[in-house]
Amino acid sequence: MGCCHVDFALLEGSDRGFTLGMPTFTFGPGVLAEAGDWARELGLKRIGLFTDRKLAGGEHVAKVKGSLATAGVDVAVFDEVRIEPDDSSLKAATRFAAEGRFDGYVSVGGGSVMDTCKAANLYASHPAEFMTYVNAPIGEGQRAPGPVKPHIACPTTSGTGSETTGISIFTLSSINAKTGIISRRLIPTVALIDPDVTRSLPANVVAATGFDCMSHALEALTARAWPRRLNPAKGVARPVSQGANPFSDMLGIEALKLVGQYHVRAVRDATDAEARSEMMYAAMLAGISFNASGCHLPHGLSYAVSGLTKNWRVPGYPEDKSLVPHGMAVVLNNPSVWRHTAPSSPRRHLHGAECLGADTRGARPEDAGEVLAKRVIEMMRATDMPSGLAALGFGEAHIDALATGAEPQYRVIKNAPVDVGRGELESLFRAALKYW
Ligand SMILES: NC(=O)c1ccc[n+]([C@@H]2O[C@H](COP(=O)([O-])OP(=O)(O)OC[C@H]3O[C@@H](n4cnc5c(N)ncnc54)[C@H](O)[C@@H]3O)[C@@H](O)[C@H]2O)c1
Numbered sequence: 001m002g003c004c005h006v007d008f009a010l011l012e013g014s015d016r017g018f019t020l021g022m023p024t025f026t027f028g029p030g031v032l033a034e035a036g037d038w039a040r041e042l043g044l045k046r047i048g049l050f051t052d053r054k055l056a057g058g059e060h061v062a063k064v065k066g067s068l069a070t071a072g073v074d075v076a077v078f079d080e081v082r083i084e085p086d087d088s089s090l091k092a093a094t095r096f097a098a099e100g101r102f103d104g105y106v107s108v109g110g111g112s113v114m115d116t117c118k119a120a121n122l123y124a125s126h127p128a129e130f131m132t133y134v135n136a137p138i139g140e141g142q143r144a145p146g147p148v149k150p151h152i153a154c155p156t157t158s159g160t161g162s163e164t165t166g167i168s169i170f171t172l173s174s175i176n177a178k179t180g181i182i183s184r185r186l187i188p189t190v191a192l193i194d195p196d197v198t199r200s201l202p203a204n205v206v207a208a209t210g211f212d213c214m215s216h217a218l219e220a221l222t223a224r225a226w227p228r229r230l231n232p233a234k235g236v237a238r239p240v241s242q243g244a245n246p247f248s249d250m251l252g253i254e255a256l257k258l259v260g261q262y263h264v265r266a267v268r269d270a271t272d273a274e275a276r277s278e279m280m281y282a283a284m285l286a287g288i289s290f291n292a293s294g295c296h297l298p299h300g301l302s303y304a305v306s307g308l309t310k311n312w313r314v315p316g317y318p319e320d321k322s323l324v325p326h327g328m329a330v331v332l333n334n335p336s337v338w339r340h341t342a343p344s345s346p347r348r349h350l351h352g353a354e355c356l357g358a359d360t361r362g363a364r365p366e367d368a369g370e371v372l373a374k375r376v377i378e379m380m381r382a383t384d385m386p387s388g389l390a391a392l393g394f395g396e397a398h399i400d401a402l403a404t405g406a407e408p409q410y411r412v413i414k415n416a417p418v419d420v421g422r423g424e425l426e427s428l429f430r431a432a433l434k435y436w
């Protein structure tokens, strides 16, 4: 590829191309009201609509249902999506999907809702034992055998970008850690991204999801470059996420500039419509970017943090169970990871910091990790994030368990720009205990 950056020079034996996937998406205030038109366009007559209990009686679901009703589409609602889904909640959603005999789906909610809809659509379309499609080595990692039903995704949070990805993430109860199902087939058919939904978001949800978006973009930018990816599959079997590439760079960089400019404002002021709308746009860009390149260490480490945290509750999230918001678990590992990975690609780490608004004048390559870590910490402090894993109750005594929890996350860990073994995992968690 003559057009690409030197980082993407082809190697002997490397894949010769990369494959990109994304939905047909519409962005703009009020576009939730287009759900009915899109359903009709897709030829859908009977739809399974997924949402969560909190959103079920609210204005966003009402708008989508009203639009579907006007279009003459028959709708059955499933509102038992679990926030931060697990295998049992996905199985319940699958039963609903299979029994409903729907010809398509609509999801209205955050990542928890959209991911549940994707998994239910897959298992109802291609019934199989649950571990069949779950990522290897935790599950069998089998490819989805054929197309799934059309899915119109309507995100109501500004962070996961799940409306653009072929990824469904859940906690596997038997190992008490997150894993996922990944397939190009899971990319929603249509995404309706309506920034008006952000008006009702609690500040804590904006804070956590905005950091999820930031980390997606930073991880996309610093992932192993695609000609060096370790999974050899090519053609239609090429993995969804193939390492950093020119396309993921382009969108990740744009997302980081928006996050640097608008994230803190969006958290601090619910009436700042510009900031909240720009974060919704950034989440979409970062979603397309990391879907193509893949996440790496901050997400890999976060899955152990989410699984092992006890008694942690955050206003704005369901308080009937201990729960670390996904974006919070991710950002808590960010500074530690950037300090470790920056020597592998200092220019990319410095560029990420600069996009986020750091002053990089005079910074030397060896300063890259610290400059990026410092900017992320500044944003964490400005949005009242915990000061490190210790604030969640972790200490030296838990490092071993955290490293054990992260070890099975090979899918993402191997996408890191440096090789990471057990010792490095322990050091990364240790360095994430307390930042200030
Ligand atoms: N599939 C992917 O590509 C991908 C990417 C990142 C994260 N995830 C997953 O997504 C999940 C997290 O999703 P999330 O961060 O979007 O949050 P969420 O869906 O878990 O929702 C968080 C809380 O916000 C509430 N909420 C949602 N929209 C609201 C609105 N507009 N107004 C008021 N309250 C609202 C929900 O009811 C819930 O209480 C995790 O399981 C994570 O692992 C998936």
Ligand SMILES: [Fe+2]
Pocket: 160, 212, 216, 299, 326, 330
């Ligand atoms: Fe994420």
